[in-house]
Amino acid sequence: MTTQQASGRIAELSAELRRLNRLYYIENQSAVADAEYDRMLAELQELERDFPELALPDSPTKTVGAPPRSSFAAVEHYQPMLSLESKVEFEVVADLFKRLEQAGRKDAELLAQPKIDGLSVELVYRQGLFSIGSTRGDGAVGEDITPNLRTLADIPAHLPGAPERVVVRGEVYMDREGFLELNRGLVERGGEGFANPRNAAAGSLRQMDPTVTATRPLRFFPFELSNADELGMASDREAMGRLVDWGFPAYPDDQKLGRGEDFIKEFHAAYDQRRDELIFEIDGVVIKVNDLPLRREMGARSRTPRWAVAWKFPPRQEQTQVRDVVVQVGRTGKLTPVALMMPVDVGGVTVSRATLHNFEIVKNLDVRIGDTVRIVRAGDVIPKVVEVVKKGEPRGDLLVPPANCPVCGTPVEQAQKVVRHTKKGTEREVGANHICPNHIACPAQIKGALQHYSSRGAMDIEGLGEKRVVQLMDQGLLTDLLSLYRLSGHREDLEGLEGWGELSTDNLLKSIEATRGAPLARLLCALGIPNVGEATARDLANDLGSYQKVTQATEDELVAVSGVGREVAAAIMKFFGREQSRHMADALAAEVSPAEVQGAGRKKNLPWEGKSVVFTGALEGLSREDAAEMVRSLGGKVSSSVSKKTSMVVAGADPGSKADKARELGVEMIGLNEFRRRVAQAGGMAATAPAAPEPDDGPGPLFALREE
Secondary structure: OOHHHHHHHHHHHHHHHHHHHHHHHOOOOOOOOHHHHHHHHHHHHHHHHHOHHHOOOOOOOOOOOOOOOOOOOEEEOOOOOOOOEEEOOOHHHHHHHHHHHHOOOOOOOEEEEEEEOOEEEEEEEEOOEEEEEEEOOOOOEEEEOHHHHOOOOOOOOEOOOOOOEEEEEEEEEOOHHHHHHHHHHHHHOOOOOOOOHHHHHHHHHOOOOHHHHHOOOOEEEEEEEOOOOOOOOOEHHHHHHHHHHOOOOOOOOOOEEEOHHHHHHHHHHHHHHHHHHOOOOEEEEEEEEOEHHHHHHHOEOOOOEOOEEEEEOOOEEEEEEEEEEEEEEOOOOEEEEEEEEEEEEEOOEEEEEEEOOOHHHHHHHOOOOOOEEEEEEEOOOEEEEEEEEEOOOOOOOOOOOOOEOOOOOOEOEEOOOEEEEOOOOOEEEEOOOEEOOOOOOOHHHHHHHHHHHHOOOOOOOOOOOHHHHHHHHHOOOOOOHHHHHHHHHHHHHHHOOOOOOHHHHHHHHHHHHOOOOOEHHHHHHHOOOOOOOHHHHHHHHHHHOOHHHHHHOOHHHHHOOOOOOHHHHHHHHHHHHOHHHHHHHHHHHHHHOOEOOOOOOOOOOOOOOOOEEEEEOEOOOOOHHHHHHHHHOOOOEEEOOOOOOOOEEEEOEOOOHHHHHHHHHOOOEEEHHHHHHHHHHOOOOOOOOOOOOOOOOOOOOOOOOOOO
16 A cells, blocks of 8 residues: 555544544444444554554544533543443453463453443542533543533432542443333424434433433443542452442442453353343443552553453344345435345344445445345444345346436545555455535535534534534525525524524524634635645645635645645645535635635744643633634644643643643643733734633742743
8 A cells, every 4th residue: 555545544534433433422323333433443543553654643543532512611531531442353352361461460350241331421529529520522521511410310419438539430321111211202202212222321411401311211330430549449349349338329230250261251141142131231241450550550552441341242133125225325425325124123123224335345245126135233223234145036236336426416436445454464445435525515415514514613603503403404494504694584483493592593693693704714624625624724724825825726836735735635626626516615705704814824933833732621711722722823732641742731720630740740830821921922812701810729830931
């Protein structure tokens, strides 16, 4: 594989994994099976090992979850909330034992438990009182959902006899009976039921109104006492016992201590057999090292601990007959063949359609109308055809890729096939997807385009989440991106919709109006140009200065922009060279009239050039994005972790482990007001919010800003 091919595949995989993370962790949607997600992540990890110079700073291989929603306050975790390495194959357990052997503890005691799939949260208790609760978020920063968590009976408000600080992590879940009862009620009221208990739990916990959460049948169990070390505990089992003593519920089923591979295999097999008898859904078992000092010794990777794994169950399988095969255009423009089948029960769920992923798979499976096929619910969520077990008589024609998008008629493009080298030295082709490239004007992709255009990193239109986008599209009030700027003429229609009123309508229209005159970088990001995210959009704006110059730039002019290579330049030119997308982009630019960048392309010699700034704690009166923009306006960069190269740490209220790391390394730490003063002194972007009072126990002495 050439470096150019690897670069393209890394960008493609990274973008798709970030999308799937946001859907799963923020939107409560399972868009692909766990096995497919794991396959893509493994491919990206392998490419980054082979081409380390191409690894992106924010690669999904180094991060967990997705950035928190802007509608919830941000909460920095006590320490990063990592994910678990998980596979269907026993290989994941064998790797754990290899790591134990390397540590000289192959016979270490292990704690095994069934894997209940819910929403992971962190609870912080101060002097025995429940202080704050948050979601996983991106692993470092989560969403403040304290009022919602207070409605759960399983979460005690007070821990009798607890020390000054207790940090608990656990899983919010919904059992089978509660899930069925909730879905039955939603459907009877004309709503849409949840796809699975995990999505139901996550959606219920992220309600903006805690009284809604209180009506949902949510349960909680703790799986970790995060600061057990500082409380003098030696084992996970001891820590779990202490939590039960404080009033937390015990694990809802069996937890066993044991040693060796045979113990794990027997535990896994037992739960695979009895999974349908349990009162809750499980998709595997979790194996953890019980000894806490050994956990510290084994450590963690960037996104997973080295002392725990999840061994998943094989997907469930059934057979049925294919009645039709159709092409579906997804919100990203991907054309996906879908098999429509005779309804069949798979693991208690009636399945009548299954994805075929892409046309190469259709060809390899040779699946046609009338065939009897074997299907699985991969990850117990997404139905998938795995093989033809009996050919139909007569057989239908093989489905082939359409030349044009079946929705908007735009000529279809096939993603470039690249060759990936495997560990065994073999090669295989990947990336055989067919795409409708009309991303911002194809009706099938409008929903996704509207959500992206409105997102915080793009035009930041508050009050236009997925549910409202769907509602407005169903009412015919939103038909494309341009229709956003026509909503002001439909005020009465908006106010009359369910869940709307004068205030919510007014807030949305003001937020849309506020996009006029927005920075050029926001518009470029909002257009959804392939491979152009926030950073690249900012580079384009700073170097070229105006919308017209970006759209008219030659390939050489684009490549001359910092952060833009040949592949990104080609994607930009293709986007603006396509009639449909160029027409929509020009119309949006005319509505927005983006602010041009003065002095674009000139070397600015900015005062914080080469500085690296880290934020920790709650930044009162200032969003993280605004704080980052203040740093970038002076030429600096924002980092998520503290190292010897960090220039300074800005500490807000209740700073987390980053403050401890800064003290350990001797990195300068300042308060929020001092940060604002320095930005103003250096001539940077002004903050819109008033300064906040500094905490009495400020972060420490102030020193001159250091060069990296």
